[in-house]
Structures are given as structure tokens and as C-alpha cells.
Amino acid sequence: MSAAETLTSAVKANAPPAISLERVNKWFGSLHVLRDVNLSVAHGERVVVCGPSGSGKSTLIRCINRLEEHQEGRITVDGIELSDDLKALDAIRREVGMVFQSFNLFPHLTILENCTLAPIWVRKMPKKEAEALAMEYLTRVRIPEQANKYPGQLSGGQQQRVAIARALCMQPKIMLFDEPTSALDPEMIKEVLDTMVMLADTGMTMICVTHEMGFARQVADRVVFMDRGEIVEQGVPETIFNNPQTERLKLFLSQILRGH
Amino acid sequence: MSDVALNENMPNDALPRTAPKRFLGPAAWARENLFSTWWSTAITLALAYLLIRYAVSFVDWAFVNAIWTVPYNAAGQPDASACRDNKGIGACWAIIADKHRFILFGTYPYDEHWRPLLVCMLFVGLYIVSAMRRFWNWRLAVIWAVTLTAIGILMWGGVFGLTYVPQERWGGLPITLILATFGLAFAFPLAILVALGRRSQLPAIKALCVLYVELIRGVPLISLLFMASVMFPLFLPEGINIDKLLRAQIAIILFAGAYLAEVVRGGLQALPKGQYEAADALGLSYWKKTGLIILPQALRLVIPPLVNTFIGFFKDTSLVLIIGIFDLLTAGKTALIEPQWQGFGVEVYITLGLIYFIFCFAMSQYSAGLEAEFNRHRRR
Numbered sequence: 001m002s003a004a005e006t007l008t009s010a011v012k013a014n015a016p017p018a019i020s021l022e023r024v025n026k027w028f029g030s031l032h033v034l035r036d037v038n039l040s041v042a043h044g045e046r047v048v049v050c051g052p053s054g055s056g057k058s059t060l061i062r063c064i065n066r067l068e069e070h071q072e073g074r075i076t077v078d079g080i081e082l083s084d085d086l087k088a089l090d091a092i093r094r095e096v097g098m099v100f101q102s103f104n105l106f107p108h109l110t111i112l113e114n115c116t117l118a119p120i121w122v123r124k125m126p127k128k129e130a131e132a133l134a135m136e137y138l139t140r141v142r143i144p145e146q147a148n149k150y151p152g153q154l155s156g157g158q159q160q161r162v163a164i165a166r167a168l169c170m171q172p173k174i175m176l177f178d179e180p181t182s183a184l185d186p187e188m189i190k191e192v193l194d195t196m197v198m199l200a201d202t203g204m205t206m207i208c209v210t211h212e213m214g215f216a217r218q219v220a221d222r223v224v225f226m227d228r229g230e231i232v233e234q235g236v237p238e239t240i241f242n243n244p245q246t247e248r249l250k251l252f253l254s255q256i257l258r259g260h
Numbered sequence: 261m262s263d264v265a266l267n268e269n270m271p272n273d274a275l276p277r278t279a280p281k282r283f284l285g286p287a288a289w290a291r292e293n294l295f296s297t298w299w300s301t302a303i304t305l306a307l308a309y310l311l312i313r314y315a316v317s318f319v320d321w322a323f324v325n326a327i328w329t330v331p332y333n334a335a336g337q338p339d340a341s342a343c344r345d346n347k348g349i350g351a352c353w354a355i356i357a358d359k360h361r362f363i364l365f366g367t368y369p370y371d372e373h374w375r376p377l378l379v380c381m382l383f384v385g386l387y388i389v390s391a392m393r394r395f396w397n398w399r400l401a402v403i404w405a406v407t408l409t410a411i412g413i414l415m416w417g418g419v420f421g422l423t424y425v426p427q428e429r430w431g432g433l434p435i436t437l438i439l440a441t442f443g444l445a446f447a448f449p450l451a452i453l454v455a456l457g458r459r460s461q462l463p464a465i466k467a468l469c470v471l472y473v474e475l476i477r478g479v480p481l482i483s484l485l486f487m488a489s490v491m492f493p494l495f496l497p498e499g500i501n502i503d504k505l506l507r508a509q510i511a512i513i514l515f516a517g518a519y520l521a522e523v524v525r526g527g528l529q530a531l532p533k534g535q536y537e538a539a540d541a542l543g544l545s546y547w548k549k550t551g552l553i554i555l556p557q558a559l560r561l562v563i564p565p566l567v568n569t570f571i572g573f574f575k576d577t578s579l580v581l582i583i584g585i586f587d588l589l590t591a592g593k594t595a596l597i598e599p600q601w602q603g604f605g606v607e608v609y610i611t612l613g614l615i616y617f618i619f620c621f622a623m624s625q626y627s628a629g630l631e632a633e634f635n636r637h638r639r640r
Contacts, residue, residue, distance in 0.1 A: 067537050093543035104538035108556050108634075117552060118542035170542060 016079060018043045018174055018205045019064060024073035026059060033059050034070065035229040043173075046206045048216040048237075051226035052252055057209045060226065061176045064207070065096045078173055094122060097167030101179040103159045105151035111138070111162050112147040115169045123170065130169070137165040141195050157188030161195050168199075175199065177208040213256060217241065225249050325350025329357055340600045347603070355604045356611050359595040363608070366431015366586040366594075372423065375414045376434040382407055382414075383437045391626055393633075404445070411438070427505050431586030433615070435505070439577040439587065443512040444570055450513065451520030456550065458525055469521075476518035481579055484511045489583035508580050516573045523565045527558030560634045567627035571620045588612060 019041040026034040033056045041047050049057045062068040063075060066082055066089055075082040077092045105114050115134035119125040125133070138144045141161040143154075151159055160180055167175060177196065181189040193215050200206060200219040210216070216223050216237050223240040225233045227248045233240065244250045284292065294304045327346055330338050343352035356363075365376045386407045389395055395403065415434065418424035457469035476484070488511035489504060496502070531554060539549040559566070581590040592612045596605055 065541055067540060090543055090545070093541060096541075098538075098541040100534060100538065100541075102532075102534050104532075104534035106535065106538070106553055106557075108560065118544065121548050121552065122543045166542075 015043060017041055017076075018045070018078060019207070020074075020076045021060075021063075022074045022076075024060075024063065024070045024075060026056075026063065026068065026070045026072075033229050034063070037073070037229075037231055039224065039231065041205065041207060043205055044203050045221045046200050046204075046219050047208070047222050047224060048220040049207060049209045049224045049226060050211060050213075050216065050252075050256075051232075052255075054228075055226040056229040057226045058178050061178055061207055061209055064174075064176060065093050065098055067098075094170060095173045096176060097170055097172035097174070098176045099160070099163050099167055099178065099180045101182050103151070103156070103163045103183070105159055105163055105166070107151050110148050110150055111143075111154070114151065114162060115166045118166070118170050133171075134165070134169050137168045138162070140168075140198070141165045155188060156184045157191045160184065160188075160192045164192075164195055164199070174205045174207070177206065177210065179209050179211075181210065181212060211256065213241065225252065227252070321349070322351050326353055327351070328353050330354040338600060340604075343604065351607050352604050353607060355595070355601050355607055359598075359601065359608075362432075362595050363588070363591050363611070364432045365434070366591045367429050368431060368434075369423070369425060369429065372417075372425065375417070375422070375425075376430075376432065379411050379414050379434045380437060382411055383434075383441060386441070387622075408442075427503055430505070432591040433588050435580075435586060436574075436577050436588040438505075439509060439512055439580060440574045442509055443516055443573060443577065446513045447516035447520055447573075450517040451524050452555065454517060454521035455524035455528060458521070459528055473518045473521055476514055477522075481511075481515050481576060482582060484515055485579060485583050487511070504583070505585060508583060508585055512573070512577065512580075516569070519569055519573075520566070523562050523569055524558065526565065527560075527562035528554065530561050531558055560631075563627055563631045563634070567623055571623055574620060574623070575616060588615065 017040040019039070021037050021039040024034055024037040025032070037060060049060065051057050059068055063070045064077060078095050080088050080092055082089065082092065106117070109117065112131060112134055115138065116127065116130040119130040119133060120127055135144055135147065138147055141164055143158055143161055146154060146158060146162070151162065154162065180196070181192050184192060189212070193212060196208070196215065197219055220237050222234060223237050224231055225240060232246055233244065233249050240249070241253065244253055295301045325346065327343050327350060330340055330342055332338050338354065338358050340352070340354070343354060346352065361370070361373055365373050368376050386404065389403055390400060413419060413422070415430060416425060454469045454472060457465045458473065460466045485508055488507040492507055535553055535557065536549070539553045544552065578587055578589040580587055581593070589612060592608045596602060596608055
């Protein structure tokens with residue numbers, strides 16, 4: 001590790017984390033999907049979570065904005081602890097943007113309306129201002145010309161870029177990506193990844209669940225490998241990909257690489 | 261950017277062509293669809309024979325041989341003997357000419373018939389305005405409130421120099437429209453709340469909604485109307501008497517509410533979970549999520565069964581005849597009791613059927629248009 005890198009991580013270690021999970025446990029019925037998960041993400045840090053399917057990685061990030069409830073442990077986001085307090089939950093959801101595998105755009109609203117809905121109704125932003133903001137983000141994801149179309153008229157890659165713009169319109173401090181490219185045709189994956197790289201360059205705090213190892217190498221500060229509900233190994237991409245310590249990670253990497 | 265078409269640099273022979281046109285003349289169309297095989301020809305000929313034969317005899321009965329007016333004697337009583345001689349040969353539309361005001365307005369005072377007529381026109385106007393999407397905002401609520409108040413004033417009277425007409429004398433089409441319009445206008449919001457309640461995570465609310473739906477669906481509308489008209493007053497303290505029409509109206513609202521709630525719930529269930537999650541993730545509160553994301557989509561999905569239920573309830577209002585409320589159908593039946601018009605039921609029922617059909621067909625046509633318009637966003 002270079003001196004500069006050591007310094008950055010030291011600074012990050014001292015500042016309060018953007019997200020912290022302490023001994024988080026979760027069960028679906030009798031299935032133990034998260035086992036004593038500890039994770040701390042600093043402001044501005046880009047974390048890629050990978051692992052075989054069913055390893056609990058999606059559940060992990062869905063717990064961060066409480067689309068799933070954890071049953072044991074503490075989750076703190078931007079200094080606010082997740083609890084049954086709905087006010088606190090609303091405050092957290094305002095600051096945490098999420099992008100889903102299946103886009104989940106609202107099909108009855110135009111692209112522009114998809115983007116302005118939450119700023120207008122949650123942030124109480126005037127309509128004009130929200131539309132200007134939405135156009136700005138749509139330009140940044142390079143589809144401003146589609147603003148008045150409906151989601152069904154766009155390709156998968158375009159829809160996912162709209163979904164990213166929609167989340168960004170809430171001006172979140174943290175972005176969660178839940179396998180954003182898994183539902184896309186191969187030729188559309190790149191346009192979405194490019195958008196995510198661009199977002200990473202702005203210094204956004206990001207957690208991405210993805211199998212795109214090229215993306216992980218390019219932007220991740222840290223790669224977290226999960227298997228059977230546990231964090232098995234984590235570290236900078238170089239170490240994780242070139243020097244895996246555990247058998248489980250070695251097996252996973254060999255399967256991923258064989259697939260490519 | 262993959263927005264650019266991938267085959268942009270392909271040679272010209274790969275340019276898209278339009279699909280081949282497939283146009284058939286009427287003769288070719290008939291040959292292909294009606295006379296393609298010998299048994300297809302046989303069925304076509306047999307059906308054509310039956311169709312023409314019965315259509316001709318119906319036209320003969322309903323129009324060619326029909327009697328449109330009958331003479332009136334010195335006492336102003338119609339003389340239906342011509343109709344009686346013509347029975348089985350031609351229709352006697354004279355009964356409609358003679359009794360149409362009674363059928364439409366029942367026992368409402370004859371000189372005041374302009375009031376229920378105006379009420380019917382107000383209702384139709386209300387439907388037309390409600391169907392126009394540019395009124396779909398707060399103005400529609402105001403229009404409804406004003407129109408329904410005006411309808412109440414016109415029917416009851418007692419103010420603005422209008423004579424008071426007690427509810428017992430109302431009858432005919434206004435009763436049908438009042439029961440159907442008020443019924444569905446109140447049942448629909450009730451149904452939405454119950455459908456949402458049935459999916460609530462709060463156990464008490466959920467149990468209450470399930471109980472309501474199952475209880476109401478478990479009994480026939482007739483027994484509910486009986487209960488409203490006979491049993492309900494027994495539970496009221498001495499001296500308090502709720503209007504009979506209002507009691508029937510409440511029974512219809514509760515009944516329609518339970519059925520519509522299940523239709524709406526079907527729509528809620530059909531929405532992908534991702535829509536709820538996306539709304540949650542954006543920080544929308546429960547009511548904003550429901551009002552802006554969930555209901556607009558869920559209700560669009562259930563327009564066909566919703567209109568189906570609406571049409572069903574429009575016609576079911578005729579069941580109030582069993583508790584002695586004088587709706588359109590009852591008025592028609594009563595018109596037939598008069599001695600000189602006995603036996604001309606077919607003509608009256610065809611007319612009544614036509615009135616019901618006009619309202620129901622308008623509903624179904626409107627819903628088809630609405631569906632097409634709402635599904636625009638699905639088109640590519």
C-alpha cells in the first residue's frame with residue numbers, strides 16, 4: 001500500500017462511517033441469511049459486494065434502507081440508527097438512493113415524471129426546479145431526449161440509466177446498487193457500467209452488488225466477498241482477485257472467470 | 261453509445277421493408293371466411309336463413325304491423341281494443357305513448373314532472389362531465405357536490421317555491437339513477453379503503469376488513485335489502501325513522517363496496533413487488549406511495565372487472581322493488597296493472613330493456629376507450 005493510500009484510509013477510519021453494520025443477523029423463516037455481519041463504509045468509499053447466488057449480498061444491501069428488516073444487531077446510516085422509528089427511516093431513505101436489478105421504473109409516468117416525483121412529493125421541491133434538476137441528471141446519464149417517453153418505450157439499458165437518474169434526483173449521500181446489470185443484454189451492460197463509473201468519479205458513497213469484476217477492479221476501494229450469509233473475505237480489489245486467501249473465494253473466482 | 265442502431269452501416273439491401281399488404285375484396289373475403297369448405301357453406305346458409313326469417317318477422321311485428329296510437333274516449337281513457345285485435349300480429353307501442361310519463365317518473369305529481377326530468381338530465385350531464393379527463397381534479401368534487409345538492413332540492417322541493425314531494429311519491433328512472441349513482445359514488449372509495457385495509461399489516465384493521473367483505477358477500481342482496489327495510493327500524497329508538505330509500509341506499513353501498521373491494525384488491529395483488537419497493541426506497545410515505553404509484557396502476561389493471569361490477573350493480577338496483585321502492589322496473593310493472601293495458605308486457609319490457617341497455621352500453625363503451633387510452637404507455 002502506498003503512503004498516499006495509507007493516509008486516505010487513515011482519514012477515512014477517523015471520520016464517522018457513512019454506513020455501519022454491527023453483528024447483523026437475519027433469518028427468512030428458519031433460513032439464516034445474514035450471520036454476524038460487520039461492515040463499515042466510509043464517506044466517499046466505493047464498495048463492491050460479490051458472492052455466489054443465495055449468499056445474502058442482496059439482502060445485506062436491502063437491509064441498509066430497510067426494504068428488509070434485520071432481526072439482530074445494529075445498522076447505522078449517516079449517523080441515524082435503523083429502528084422501528086418511521087421518522088428515522090424516512091430520513092434515511094431520503095439520503096439513500098437505490099437502483100434495482102429489474103429497474104422498477106413507474107410505468108404509468110413519463111421518464112421526467114419518474115425523476116421529479118420524489119423531489120416534489122418528498123423534498124417539497126417546486127415543480128419547475130425539480131424538472132430542471134431531473135433534466136440535468138438525465139443529461140448526465142445521456143438520455144435527455146427521452147424525457148417525455150414512457151419507460152416501456154425504452155431499452156433495458158436506457159431504463160436502468162433512468163433509474164439511476166431517478167435515484168440521483170433525490171440528491172442522496174449514499175447509492176445502493178442491487179445487481180444493476182444482471183437483467184440486461186450484454187450490449188447494454190457497458191452503458192450502465194459507464195454511468196456508474198462516472199458516478200463513482202464524483203465521490204459518491206456507493207455499495208454495489210455485482211458480478212462485474214472489471215467494474216470492481218476499475219472503481220472499487222474495497223471488495224467484500226460473501227458466502228452463506230457471512231463476509232468471508234474483504235480487501236482492495238488487487239488482493240481479492242490476485243491473492244485470495246480462502247478456498248471459498250478461490251472456488252468462486254474460478255467459477256466467475258470460467259464463465260467469462 | 262448503444263443508442264445508435266447497430267446495423268447503421270449495413271448495405272442498402274438490409275433496409276427495413278414494409279410488411280406485405282393483405283387486402284381482400286368482399287367476394288374473396290366471403291369465399292375465405294364463409295364458404296371455404298362444404299360444411300362451412302352449409303352452416304352459413306342455415307344461419308343466414310334463420311337470421312333473415314326471424315329478423316323479417318320481428319321487423320313486421322315491431323314496425324310494419326305496429327300500432328303507435330289509440331283513440332281516447334270522452335272520459336280521456338284510452339281505447340285499446342285495436343291493440344287487442346292486433347295481438348300477436350303487431351306490437352302495441354301505444355301503451356308506451358300513453359304510459360311513458362308514469363314509467364319514467366312513477367307516482368311523482370303529474371304537474372311537477374319537469375323536476376324529475378331535469379334530475380335525469382342533470383345525472384346524464386354529470387356522467388358526461390365525469391367522463392372527461394380534463395375535469396379529473398378538485399373541480400370534479402365541486403361539480404358532484406353541487407349537482408347532487410341540486411338533485412336533492414329538485415326531488416324534495418319545499419324551498420325556492422317548489423312544492424314539497426315526499427320520498428314515497430318518487431319513482432321511475434330518477435330512483436334508479438339515484439340508487440346507482442350514489443351507490444357507486446360511495447361504494448367505490450369505501451372499496452378502495454377496504455382493499456387497502458385487507459392488505460394492511462395492522463392485524464385489527466385487516467381482520468375488520470376481511471370480516472366486512474366475507475359477511476356481506478355471504479348474503480344475497482335481497483336479504484340485505486330486507487334487513488335494511490324491515491329489521492333495521494326495529495333497532496332504532498322510538499320516534500326515529502330513517503327514510504326507506506336511504507336505508508336501501510346504504511344496503512346497496514355496503515353490498516357494492518364488498519364486491520368492488522375484492523376487484524380493487526385483485527389489482528393491488530397484480531402489481532409487481534418492485535413497484536412498492538421502488539416507492540419505499542425513494543422515501544415516499546404510505547399514503548403518497550398508495551396515491552401516486554400503487555392505485556393509479558392497480559385501478560388501470562382492473563378497469564374491465566370494475567366496469568363489469570358497475571354494470572351489474574346498475575341493474576341490481578331493480579331489486580329494490582321487493583321492499584316497495586318504485587324504481588324504473590317497478591314503475592313499468594305497475595303500468596301494466598291497468599285493466600285496458602293488461603297483456604302488453606312485452607312492449608313495456610322491451611322499452612325498459614332498451615333504457616337499461618343505453619346506460620350499460622355507454623358505460624362499457626366508455627371503459628373500452630379509457631382502457632385504450634391508459635394502455636398507451638405500454639405501446640412501443
